[in-house]
Amino acid sequence: MKCSNYDRHEKGELDETEFVRHAAGCTSCREILRQDAEIMALAKDLRRPVQAPGLWSRIEKALEEEAVKERGRAPLLARFLRLAPAAALILAAAGLALYFGLKTRLPSSPSGILSSIALARVEQTEREYLEAIEALEEQTQPQMAGLDRELMFLYKDRLETVDAQIRRCREALESNPANAHIRRYLMAALHDKKETLAEVLNLKSGTPEGT
């Protein structure tokens, strides 16, 4: 026969101390409490690890794809589009070239870990980008100083954003140098920087070429 005090306790009408005192002398409540404890112990026992290999890679890929989409909708780019449509077209073309170029250049690794051969190739490409960027930076300094003020700030803003992206990738690679996803991010950022500097170099009279 079930005692009504248990229901009262579960509904919060009877506090814990009072109920425990009652259960000490009530066979029905004591048995329910024992069974509850057993159920809770069995439920806790269900806290076993669930294996889901590859789940993070899928999440990371989805987030990266979304980030790429969002970058295409960034306000800065919108401002840039208004100011210099031709430059925006060049950037878009460069972005597409970069995307498909890297896709073919970098072997895709399902685990996100680069093999040592692929890593060496990636590092070589990275060095080439760095050399190209260094040379371009030297050449663009006087060009940048002579730019239309607003355009100069836009380019500086863009370069700072890319530099921050490069820094974050490098920090992440320190603890995980063979992560293909971060490498791909880094290469994309380096390529972006090189293209932006090349664009500055091609500017004439403070406006992008062809405008």
Next chain:
Amino acid sequence: MEETQPRRMDEEALVRRCREGDLMAYRSLYERYEQPFLRTALRLLGRQQDAEDAVQETFFKFYKKVHHYRSGSNFSTYFFRILINSCTDILRGRRPETALEAVPPALGRESTHELRYTIDQAIAGLPEQMRTCFVLFAVEDLRQEEIARILEISVGAVKAHVHRAKARLRALLSLSREEVMP
């Protein structure tokens, strides 16, 4: 999942980094929540693939909403709410014939393994919200107040669900024992 002050501050910092688009911060959150999320989703959805989809969807939704998250809120509650909503979406999207069935537990044996199986199946057979309350409370060790905030229901409703869930499970376990010892 215990929400201590240092943990909370740490997660606030991670959320700030997430807002800046730092994928490593998302990774850190994933490492913290992977297991409770997968376990909860698996208990609610019953299938590994669906559970993984729910966790992926949770991170994707969080990524999209990260700028709307108010600092100072309980992050764990907020994050769990996204997970539960993702699970609900998956359940709603299922065709009726593929919905999680109330599988009658395999009764009759009393080894710990069989008992665990019995309770697992019995949990799967609970109604959706009762199951969610019970899993968060009994398996994931969340406080009833936290569960109420996650599900946006009253604490009283959580208590009632847990109470009813325990009553059902008790009945099943008793039945199991009666079959062993008639």
